[in-house]
Amino acid sequence: MNLSIDKRYITLDEIKEASTIEISKDQAFLDYINHTHNFLMNEIKNGKPIYGITTGYGASGKNYVTFEDSKTLQKNLFRFHGCGIGENLSYKVCKYAVIMRTVSLSKARSGVSVELLHRLEMLIEKDIIPVIPSQGSVGASGDLTPLSYIAAVIAGEREVYYKGEIKDVMEVYSELNITPYEFKPKEALAIMNGTTIMSAxxxxxxxxxxxxxxxxxxxxxxxxxxxxxxxxxxxxxxxxxxxxxxxxxxxxxxxxxxxxxxxxxxxxxxxxxxxxxxxxxxxxxxxxxxxxxxxxxxxxxxxxxxxxxxxxxxxxxxxxxIDGENQKIYTSxxxxxxxxxxxxxxxxxxxxxxxxxxxxxxxxxxxxxxxxxxxxxxxxxxxxxxxxxxxxxxxxxxxxxxxxxxxxxxxxxxxxxxxxxxxxxxxxxxxxxxxxxxxxxxxxxxxxxxxxxxxxxxxxxxxxxxxxxxxxxxxxxxxxxxxxxxxxxxxxxxxxxxxxxxxxxx
Structure with missing residues (x-):
């Protein structure tokens, strides 16, 4: 079944039955995603310190970085969380995780771009599923370490399930002529800072x-x-x-x-x-x-x-x-x-x-x-x-x-x-x-x-x-x-x- 994803409520049965996913082409939905993302980008460019985007993470939230450095910050986020341990989660659980993260980010309150949603869509469509270790999360700030394996794969790092084997993602990307994605400010954090692995x-x-x-x-x-x-x-x-x-x-x-x-x-x-x-x-x-x-x-x-x-x-x-409609940002x-x-x-x-x-x-x-x-x-x-x-x-x-x-x-x-x-x-x-x-x-x-x-x-x-x-x-x-x-x-x-x-x- 092809699962169409927009802001609507999606059931567990829909996720279980989904073979592929499709980001809605409805213009009102896409405008809503873009409006929230653009508001966030303007806030960053105006020099406002925003947690995890132009500041460090956690106890390092007092450290400010410039807009120019914010992309490097996103890259470092998934890299330093690459310390997952234990047995790998099954192909099915990892696929569920990618779908679930797409559902959450499509509510247009995370500030991500449409391009990122399409990257997640592509992983499911091409059946390139991140290999995710089962241990290393305390369940807040979400499943940071295991979810870093999804972020890393999007950026062209770590391993994936592909055609019944575990392969280096760049080997797969090269075979399919796919260019690794470069995260915009907030996007790696939006992938990682959630409850998706425990839910999958x-x-x-x-x-x-x-x-x-x-x-x-x-x-x-x-x-x-x-x-x-x-x-x-x-x-x-x-x-x-x-x-x-x-x-x-x-x-x-x-x-x-x-x-x-x-x-x-x-x-x-x-x-x-x-x-x-x-x-x-x-x-x-x-x-x-x-x-x-x-x-x-x-x-x-x-x-x-x-x-x-x-x-x-x-x-x-x-x-x-991120509340793009009312132009507010909520730490929560x-x-x-x-x-x-x-x-x-x-x-x-x-x-x-x-x-x-x-x-x-x-x-x-x-x-x-x-x-x-x-x-x-x-x-x-x-x-x-x-x-x-x-x-x-x-x-x-x-x-x-x-x-x-x-x-x-x-x-x-x-x-x-x-x-x-x-x-x-x-x-x-x-x-x-x-x-x-x-x-x-x-x-x-x-x-x-x-x-x-x-x-x-x-x-x-x-x-x-x-x-x-x-x-x-x-x-x-x-x-x-x-x-x-x-x-x-x-x-x-x-x-x-x-x-x-x-x-x-x-």
Missing amino acids: IALDAIEKFEIILDSMESYVAGMFEVLLGDDTPVADFVHDSKPFSGQIKAAKNIQTKIAGSKLTHGRDDRYDKFFADNDLNIQDNYSMRCAPQVLGVIRDNLIISKNWVETEINSVNDNPL GNFYGGYVAHAMDTLKICAANLADLLDKEFALLVDHKFNRGLGENLKLSTEPFYHGFKAMQISLSSLSADVIKNTTAASIHSRPTESLNQDKVSMGTTAANDFAKMMPDLHNMLSIAFIGMAQAVDIRGASEVSPHLKTIHDRIRAIVKPLYEDRRMDFDIKNINVLLQEAKFI
């Missing part, structure tokens, strides 16, 4: 987490079936009585997915089973009965977090802000990434609760004391020297600990830096990276759990389960055979992980 990481992680949450509801629905569960905890009446929208949706999703199952039962049937089976509790465990409530909180927090990230990418979050702090930081810290807690719920449910599935006839560790063989899913549960449980231990809020770990000028920072990029790092563990946990679910379906009989669970079972069995004898299962986990990330279990 957040969007990519949220995409993955939405699939994980939908898949988790499929797993919970399967648990109701293979553990011969009472389906009244997902009844409409229950959730109409506590009308949180996320909880209602989670319950309805589970209810829909178990439709057609021959294994679940209603409340009245429970009475008969209770008197016939001395080992049957009148109610199922909390991890079953409260699953809609657990997942509902996650669903509602996900909506809030997505709204915050979407608002952030539509904000003007550099400094200073919109680069503080607090909303993204708190959204990501909240979703880290949500991810941990999902991991904990999955750990508890899988423990029920493999434990013969609770799994209602599925046997010890889901073994299909009666031989005493086979072990079934014993080690698979250990691996899943270890992953849950890895997720849960990383839930400390990054936003409370503000670190004063830059001669105490940046004395209160958001840590938004750290929070986003923390949340993103949970996704591989959750993928692997669910991969193990679904392999176990398929084994449970084999034991109960595939003809007894719902059409939804039968489809999942068939997809798993197409690439992973049932477990009879002890064997390595790491490759099975990797293969199911691919299906999971392709949203095959929702």
Whole structure:
């Protein structure tokens, strides 16, 4: 999809679907951009000290430079921030970042030129995507160090993703006959002084987490079936009585997915089973009965977090802000990434609760004391020297600990830096990276759990389960055979992980 960019509000879905971008050709929009830019240039030429444009940065803001030196100042800004560390962000996250920065600068409150917007447009059109390290930002003054990699690429320095490889940008520019861009005053600062990297990481992680949450509801629905569960905890009446929208949706999703199952039962049937089976509790465990409530909180927090990230990418979050219409310049702090930081810290807690719920449910599935006839560790063989899913549960449980231990809020770990000028920072990029790092563990946990679910379906009989669970079972069995004898299962986990990330279990 070609995404047209002007001053309008742009959604997360539009950014996810964009293959190319186009700066609007509407003359009123272009005039607005030019008017703001020209006002700023005139202020500089008139000798007014303007932060980061004719002064140094941060604690060096007391140092004045001339208009003639201001271009050198912009060049030095992205150069001295070329100290990013850690693993490189993915091609997709880096592409998101370029699009998001274009959206923010197109609000015409940053003072950049139309020429700069077209340079960003060109990067997406030619698929020349800056390679950006994941670490080195405290989230205020924005993502300075990681965003310097976008600025540097525009100016013909550092590396890019191009045609599936990482190349020196000048090699690509030479091949395509592209001349490096020379920043006008304020433009490198406008690129770098924002919350774009944390927002790009957040969007990519949220995409993955939405699939994980939908898949988790499929797993919970399967648990109701293979553990011969009472389906009244997902009844409409229950959730109409506590009308949180996320909880209602989670319950309805589970209810829909178990439709057609021959294994679940209603409340009245429970009475008969209770008197016939001395080992049957009148109610199922909390991890079953409260699953809609657990997942509902996650669903509602996900909506809030997505709204915050979407608002952030539509904000003007550099400094200073330029009001070309009223000819004023505002020194401000919109680069503080607090909303993204708190959204990501909240979703880290949500991810941990999902991991904990999955750990508890899988423990029920493999434990013969609770799994209602599925046997010890889901073994299909009666031989005493086979072990079934014993080690698979250990691996899943270890992953849950890895997720849960990383839930400390990054936003409370503000670190004063830059001669105490940046004395209160958001840590938004750290929070986003923390949340993103949970996704591989959750993928692997669910991969193990679904392999176990398929084994449970084999034991109960595939003809007894719902059409939804039968489809999942068939997809798993197409690439992973049932477990009879002890064997390595790491490759099975990797293969199911691919299906999971392709949203095959929702």
